[in-house]
Amino acid sequence: MNRNLPIIALDFATAEETLAFLQPFHNEQLFVKVGMELFYQEGPRIIKLLKERNCELFLDLKLHDIPTTVNKAMKRLAGLGVDLVNVHAAGGKKMMEAAVEGLEEGTASGKKRPSLIAVTQLTSTSEHMLKEELWIKNPLLETVVHYSKQAEESGLDGVVCSVHEAGAIYEQVSPSFLTVTPGIRLSEDAANDQVRVATPAVAREKGSSAIVVGRSITKADNPVKAYETIRLEWEGISQ
Template identity: 55%
Template sequence: MDKRKPIIALDFPDLVTVQTFLAKFPKNDSLNVKVGMELYYQAGPAIVTYLVEAGHQVFLDLKLHDIPNTVGRAMEGLARLGVAMTNLHGAGGKEMMKAAVAGLQKGTPLGQTPPLLIAVTQLTSTSEQSMQEEQLITTSLEESVAHYGKLAQECGLDGVVCSAKEVSVIKASTSSDFLCVTPGIRPKKGELGDQKRVMTPLEAKQIGSDFIVVGRPITQAVDPYKAYQEILAEWNGEIK
């Protein structure tokens, strides 16, 4: 995936809506896009094939979390779709993460590079209070995120999904080249929605995020392409 470009979250219900949205962008513009559960469960693997054949780089955001054997076989199948990146829940544990890495390697066609694999640490909709009360994790949110990051790196993953506010602790706990993919990005004066831990594109860049994921500020904008261009410029330090 191209680190210079934000990842657009295609949180739409079907292929037709995706096509309508993408028609608002230049035809030959290769985008980083995210396909999450809502779209994938409705449109199936065909949506990924459509996007890949259109020249886009796909982050398949299914957040797998199951026994190691099941996750390994699922990843083997997902690797054949040609996605650039996919993910799982770090809470699934080391054996599950190792099985996922092996599955991606086994399923990747000969001569191609396996998709990047990242682990979800704590969802950006999760506050420290809810983590402690509902998950019964007694450490701080930062400690939990750092722990999942270290486990993911030990298991051979490429990085994590985390809030931009936790990037520095992830990098300190792992290494500078361990990827931090950060959702919960909002432009200045943007609506927070259901996100609790957010930053602007410029703030995320300054703190060391490798990729940012942006949904509603682009997909629900009156002019999505203009909104995308503004976030792209801010992400690349052209707007301060």
């Protein structure tokens, strides 16, 4: 996966809205994320349309089920030709191992399987929510690092985490392990329903492998300009 490109979260309801958003970018190489809303509406068709536009693709479905079910689902997803997929680390090591096996079995001979990452805790999760609602008594950071270690031991390529946890994760895993960090905002943008947020510059400083950006681009008055601002900040290029 291309770590230099910010991943744009295509949080739209239909293919038509998505393609209309992408049109001003012309033929620029983009890395995009398709989440539940868009995929459940359009299915594999949206992946085909985005591949025709030469986008790199993160299919963000956060699978979390028994190992056999996840294994079979990953076989199907591998055939779509996406670059990055994910599961919930809370599904445990057997489930994560089954996901890797499914991807490998579903990838065509001679092709590289999609990278697989595990969601540790959503960036909307706070310390209070973790303890009082989810009944996880360990601190949030310890929980995220523990899940990350289990993901690496299970053969995954990385995790989804907040920017603020990337450094602690790299104290426990290999440098090649991916930390894909959503909750990215420009300094003047609202956090909305995210709790653990950061700017692209902070993400770079703290060692994130990749950043996922949604509303700061998709809701901007000029999405192309907003994307360019974020890309340059992510690359450490002053404007």
